[in-house]
Amino acid sequence: MSAESSDPGHGHSPAAWTAIIIMLIGVIAGVVAFWFDQPWVVLGSVVVVIIGPIVGLIMAKAGYGVNGPKYQPKGH
Template sequence: MAHSHGHTPAAWTGVIIAFVGFCVASVFTVTAQPVGVIAGLAIIAAGAVIGGIMSAAGLGQKKNKGMTAEQARAHKRAHEEAHHSKAGAHS
């Protein structure tokens, strides 16, 4: 089973909203307008909340609840081997 490493609709949405909030807060920091900075921080917090809600609604990464310890070790080995083969291909 492959993991998405956070490449889910919930993760992308939360990060994009937080990035917009960061940009807003940054612009208002440079222009020395505290109300705008607070608004940007509120947008960042909204990104976290919206991402969490979307994840809870099933749009986030799926949990592996039924995996045994041996299955987890085998999965980890397979993941590391796949990562090593990709790194070797780039050499």
């Protein structure tokens, strides 16, 4: 690859991790609510899953994304 590659960072940013954690909580809550036959909680968890990427996008626009000024990559 060239030095000018536009690598998106593979989601290693606070914005991406926050979005994934929010969606994971929504999915887990939805599965548990489905198991206990609670349709309103299942619908609420769908809303939480939809909110996850929105929060991630807002955080990325606020500078916590891969190319944002507030993001500091960690060495591996």
